[in-house]
Amino acid sequence: MPPSAPVDPRVRLAIRLLDKGIAAHGVPQRLLSDNGSALNPGRRGYVGQLVAHVSRLGVEAITGKPYKPTTQGKNERFHQTLFRYLDKQPLADSLEQLQSQVDAFDLIYNTERPHQGLPGRVTPEAAWLATPKADPPRPKPDRPRSRTLPAEAPVRTVPTEDTLRVIKLRENGSIRLHRVTYMIDGQRAGDDVIVIEDGDAIIVADLDGTILIEHTRPAPGVKYVGNGRPRGRRPKSIPVSPMS
Template identity: 40%
Template sequence: MTATSKNRAIVLAITEGTLTVTEASIRFNVSRRWIYTLLNRHRTDGLDALTPRSRRPHTNPNATDPTTIDTILELRETLTRTGLDAGAESIWDRLPPPRPSPTTIWRILNRHGIITAQPQKRPRSSWHRFQADQPNETWQSDFTHWPLTDGTDTEIISWLDDHSRCLLHTSAHHRVTGRIVIDTFTDTMDTHGPPASTLTDNGMVYTTRFANGHDGTPAQPNGFEQLLADLGITQKNGAANHPTTQGKIERYHQTLKRWLTADGLVGTLPELDEQLARFRHIYNTERPHRAIGRRTPETAYTATEKAFPVLEAGDRTWRVRYDRIGPTGTITVRYAGRLRHLGIGRAWAKRRVILLAHGPHTMIIDRNAGEIIAEHTIDPTKNYQKKT
């Protein structure tokens, strides 16, 4: 017997039968108080009122207030429209405190029917994360295609710090060549210093390790490989047909293209570069990242000391830095907690050089000629250091 049928039987046994409330209580094994409740409901609203009612409280002091719910839904719509991540944690980052938990936000979104189920995704517990321990320990690079308004295809190359996900460089080109890889890499080093290693796929602009000459002999290293070897930078390449090795930059490309789609196509490369500059600012400074503790990439990149490449020469380990000589013929290094100006000569102004440092000893090498053009032994009592 269902609860509704039982309630009706109790009421009818009293109102149309001969049972008293006490007798009905004993026969149906319910309390007299409950029977009086049923009789009152029947007297007011008839038999339809005897259907069991929800015991859920009429109010919940812990429920999210309607204003916050409206704000959550507005943020979801805004983030989706602008091509940014619109998940529960991204919304949580943008809500003023006090704010509901990301789980509560997800439930609100799901209750309003704006969560798309993705049962094909692997559970997070099955993921194996690989992340560099320091900024500049590894840079990932790759390029992706993007159209202009007239359908012209372009290629966008990016350099991404593996530890912090900081987008160090991104630019658009009609076609990414080996020269562009070298130029974007050296420009990025001018700003952020050299990485200890790089991680790329096996494209010919990055490596020739799978290429052979006409006679079957292995191809010579390309310009990018030679540059890395000269600087003591470890080159790492993903396994063939295994793009998940460069998973961070592959995921970044998804974010980039979603944002570019929302921002709209443009007609020229300079306009696309302007778009990329705006995206880089948003990506690095306004968009907290779950994989780095809900910090922004720029915060994570500047939080700890950077890694650097090293070279073994004789019985010494030299720290390697890629630099450009200033217009006054000097470059700056930090030693014993202070900046020191190393004199090289105005004749070398704006020349790209490799700086090797071991304690107070430095060597400056002309990047193009491969010759030592200055050496110094830093005197900690002076700021300007004459070459020896």
């Protein structure tokens, strides 16, 4: 197995930005990047931390060929459009103001501006919504799965960065995190979910990026956090015959 990548301060930032994208849009099938040491240094003979991070989620990390910038050319061209937009805006006094300008550009670019590279000059959002969405990858378990999973039995956790993990829901649809049980959804028992810890915020989403619960870390001594629904199985819906 190739040796691990040396420590690179840019890697943690790259992983953090990727995790934000996963939380918003779900786990992708593939991650395309260049061959930089902070992204995918596989051609240099070692496994990068970002590659190891996404591989645990089941994502295939791929790169363009060295010295072939056309592979990432569409992304580079996007940067040029962004910079031209920012050049026409008032000079930002802070990172917060700059982020607001970038957010405004994203809205215009994706939802208002016709894209000359798309059929019919539709917007990127329209093209995205019209394209079938691929199923998220399924991470390989680190141990064989049993046929039955008792509610209090340990469950498989795919290790990732400290801020994001993939955890399998227990038989009753809950997870246990830092000695606290969080009820998610009994009808999703056995499903893999994304667990994000950002300071005191606890966010649980499915692999498509849909948020299932969002809580503030409970006070010391609290051992159970519900999902806002009554305990027990949901009542089955009863078909109603039309009135004659």
